[in-house]
Amino acid sequence: MIRKLRTPLSRRTVLRGAGCTVALPWLEAMSAYANTPPASAFPKRFGVVFLGNGINEDHWYASGEGKAMKLSKTLGPLEPLKEKVNVIEGLYVKALTGQGIHPGQTGSILSGAKISKGAVISSGVSIDQMIASKVGEETAQSSICLSCDPPMTGYHETNFSLAYSSHISWQSPDSPVPVEVYPSLAWDNLFDNRGSLLNISVLDRVKDRAQALTREISASDKNKLDEYLTSVREVEKRVEGMRKEKSTAEDAAKAKNRPAMSMERPANGMPADLRQHSKLMCDIIAMAFQTDKTRVASLLISRDLSAMYYPFLNVTMGHHGASHYNNNDAYERIARFHVEQYAYLASKLDSMKEGEGTVLDNSCLMFLSNLWIGRKHDNFRLPLLLTGGLGGTLKTGRVLNYLEASADNRKMCSLYLSLMDRFGLKLNSFGDSTTRLAGI
């Protein structure tokens, strides 16, 4: 079954600029939730952290297994977590090759779709949004999409829109999910329970109106309106019930003295220092996963064609400029900084206990870049890491090498199909693949 997501009715609305998609209470999901107490099977989470423009190919490698795994310099920050990491080499996205550099190499990195040039932007629904549409209705926000790097939407020389460079999460073929760049706003949207509160407001209001109307009409018409009122009350009850369940879960966590993260609302505005910016975004994602506000997140620390500066790394060139000398130490430091953020998020998730394991054990956190070698704009293999055991469904502590595999057997989209399987989303095909990735 290929989910046709080009339907005019999307089940989620996107709060503008909020970088998150808001779930609406589907009764099938809600009734299942209302009747089932928090189960021993913890929810699975999916996250993507993105680095634009590739890595330093001299310092990105690993060998061995488990405790004995040896990591290169750029991967060094993952040393404490390496048993929970999969280093994957050699996968690529065919649809993003041979059509021009940068946006043409990034536009469907998480979906494998064909993208189009010119005025009309068109990609495909990304894996994180596919997962969000499956599990997202059970959480306050079905996903959050954050970025430390403000988006660009001009045109690249190749005539592809730079929207393809600035977004990795696409909710429909026509629209990316707008990224939230401001930590304070990401916080507000996430911890405000905006979506369900709004539903309750609407339902309250129309309920009042229906009650007022009932007084004005004939007896036989009352019956019809009663039917309407009953329906409104029922939907309201379930939305309210869901909210209550959520807060009791949080209270329960606090009561058990679990080392639940506590965090204050970030200050307004955009942090001047990228280190602070990305830390805040990681903290927000960690909190959101732990409190089950959402189970899907994507974070662009730097986008494709990033112009960001790293004075704290003693790099004088901007990100993109430096990537043209990617086999220099300066760019290695940039790539390593990104891996540090990734490791930071992963270890935060690993510090949150859940049953016998941690939130990280129930997650799959992906690290990805759109290029391998920036100076050559080579994307026939991509830097890729997966951290977290995804609730025991993903073996970790491995180095998986697909460089020798045939073109058909080293597709990113095959990996995506395999991952989506583990979320209960079994598709016949995705992007350019109809098979699962061998050995995953």
Next chain:
Amino acid sequence: MSFRSTLFATLSTALAYSAPSLESQFDTTVKPFVNKYCVGCHSGATPAAQFDIKSYNTLGSVVREFPRWALVMERLHAKDMPPKPMKPAPDAEVHPVVEWIQAVRAQEIKRFASDPGIVPARRLSNAEYNYSIRDLTGQDMQLTKEFPIDPANPAGFDNSGESLTMSAALLNKYLTAAREAASRVVFQPDRLEFAPHPMLVETDREKYSVQRIINFYYSQPTRFAPYFEASWRFKHRAALGKPAATLNSIAAEMKLSAKYLPMVWQILNEPGAAGPILKLQAMFRALPAPSAEMKDADKILCQEMDDFVVRIRANTGMQHLAPRVRGLPGLAQPLANWRNLQYALNRRKFEPKSIRTEADPKPEIKPVPRFPGLHQDAVPRWITVMENARAKDEDLVVPNAQRDRYVKAFERLADVFPDKFYVSERGRFFPDDSTDKGRLLSAGYHNVHGFYRDDTALQELILDDKAKAELDRLWIEFDFVGEYSARTWVQYFVNQSGAVLGKGAESGSPRPEGHEITGTEVIMGLKKLHLEKAAADSTNDPHAETAIVRHFDGYDRTLRSLEKMRVAAEPRHLDSLLQFAGKAYRRPLTAADRDGIASYYKTLRSKNELSHENAVRESIVSVLMAPDFLYRIDLPGSRTTTSSVVKPTTPVRSEPLGALDVANRLSYFLWSSMPDEELLKHAQSGALLRPNVLLAQTRRMMKDPRVRGFATEFTGHWLNFRHFEKSNSVDRSRFPEFTDELREAMFQEPVRMVEDAIATNRSALDLLLGKHTFVNPVLAKFYGMPVENKDPKQWTRIDDAQKYGRGGLLPMAVFLTLNSPGLRTSPVKRGYWVVQKVLGEVIPPPPPVVPELPHDESTSERPVREMLAKHREVPLCAGCHQRFDSFGLAFEGYGPVGNARTKDLAGRPVDTAVTYPGGFQGNAVEGLRTFVHQRREKDFVANMSRKMLAFALNRSLQLSDEALIDMMQSRAAATGYRMQPLIEAIVTSPQFLKKRLPEASTAAGAQKARP
């Protein structure tokens, strides 16, 4: 009159029974007869035809299910019952029973005469919701596409409270739909409107705004050739038979600019011309005088004039360079915009260096350099391309001594013919537009976002004041909705502003602490840095300073002005919101309504801390979820007068509906959608209750395109094809011609026919007997009819459709396909459809044990016709089948997808000769039409009237409606059975214009309807 009404009429006049007498007669006369002749089959666990006649014990029970007893009477009278081989009952015993049934009918009709019936409050059906949203927002969003199909009431329609219900699951879907609608809201500076797609994502807002400007540009008359043709028409106006024509009138006729045509005329005719103008004038004079309209060959000559002007202007247009500043990229935005500005200001200017005299040395063709690197101006390369083009253009060589005179001529030419009226796209090598298509309205920056408006020539030459104002508005709205200035500025800041600090072309500035990137401080800070850079080197272009000041001041001014606009817009959005609510509620808002909406918005802003935009969207969601929108409720009127029925002892009270309720009934009847402004105006003033106004509005509405809603919903449900568009029962491997497009076209054919019949007031009989039909190219191809226009959206009336075996509803492919089970025809289904749906006969369902006919005609041993004949030999089956098999067999000349054929799928020739009930013999559809015309016309009209009435009243019909039906029949006969009088009879009836009042206690119960 029909058989049934004749029967009733002749018998009813003599009767004067009163209720108790009828009740006792039931016991003394009717029950014994029934027990003797009927209960043998019609009782017990599985009564014949599912009719347990034994179960009727009281008069009340008979009244409640009167239609069945009407059938009893019919069958008795026709001596059909008891069925052969049983002997019919003797007349002496039958007669009193028939009379009694008739008396019951007469009594009930009198009791409930002009009873409007109970019309329960009802939610909008899926279709009504879609049409209402379309008319409310201006966008046909089709939000209920994935909703469950609405159930139909006994009359067969899905627009009745009898069958429409609400549940929590469905309410949830409405919530989703309302959110989808709200996501389409566009926040303009002075109003709200709706877009064809969601507007939540930046790129979508931009797409929306850009597309509107592009549509505006593309719709302007900016080609030169039509102006040359118009001038020719003016010149030869006498010969063309229009001596009184003026330039204005010709401009209007040809949809050209009335402002620009005189300018073109003048330059084509003014004396003292030189150079290119002289040449152009000669080309104009060379256009032959007309004998009739301009021939194609002459249009080609006009195009040659156009090509000439375009070439000259392309080669003589001014080119501009970005001012150079050492240390800044060649196309730094302030400098690039200066260059763009120069182009925009000089579209009607001529580059003096582009011409040369005969004495000047012939310029050499230079090698064209490669396209420039990133951030470099492409104009120098372009100039080389231009210079080469000029070198080859002999028309740019002028006589030595007359250079000045020729310069004036070229200037004059440029003044009238700009090198571009507007720029709709810029690739990265602008003004060379051979690469990078599709960058609409782009400013041509490298990588970063940016737009630039260059349409001065369009404004000066083509647009009148009104159009100019509209274009200005579209650009302002682009900035307001698409926020292009703010986004361009931020992207510039983050990606390119570092260049002024010497960091290189692709670098941003450090993020400002404590300031917004779009704030004045940041903008002025960058301006200062740029000015310093420009002043630092004396060889820098002196224009750079002006360019820089203009650029940064312009941004600050624009962004501050937009901020003010946003604040000023908020109350206007709230006004728009209230207007929206009034339209959605289909009535004027009360003070309570307004307060409720205003306070809900305020709560969303303060308590829920939503932004203005999100609060407005949520408010729209709440309007679309309110029962005032979702439900149609006829409110009890303020009048309490009782009904105008004569007998004061009548137990049923009713009162006239208020004008607003009448308006809503009228629009949902005729359009399946909400009333429009004009109708509401008449409702609010009360005028709609006056018969002449009511009729005038009805007539207006029947001619309105929205009557397609009625044609689709009424016809679709009446004739059972409403959900044909989703039907998948055709085996497309056997019938590959059956594509989605053909299916859609088949669906539309009866809709168009009924729509046309109403709009042009044709006779209803034409629907069955007419020789015409409607086709689009897809359907025409299927039918073998030739059509000229190949546009699939174009529908044509084919008057001689009978030549192709079509004409009227009966042989339409949609019905023939609908009533075929896939790989064979089904005369049973087709015949049943004609007799039951079209002619209105009541035929009981088949008994449970019916053997299946073979599934695939091509592999069956015998033709269907023969198998059915054997079938009819069984008396139990014949009782019903003789009433409709023949109708279906008449269609054997059409295959399972309605394709005309002479052989069935097994290769056997089809036989379409049939004998109808009563012995009439006919062949194929022609025969069926003749039979209907001679024997069953009244049945058809009566049936259609009944269906239409049930559709209009949103309830099943009841006994008391029969009087109205009878009246409609007489009226129809007197007006040639035309559609409009039928509809008018409905909308002026008491049933339509009144509402039944609730009763204290009622013994009437619910009078049951005829299906």
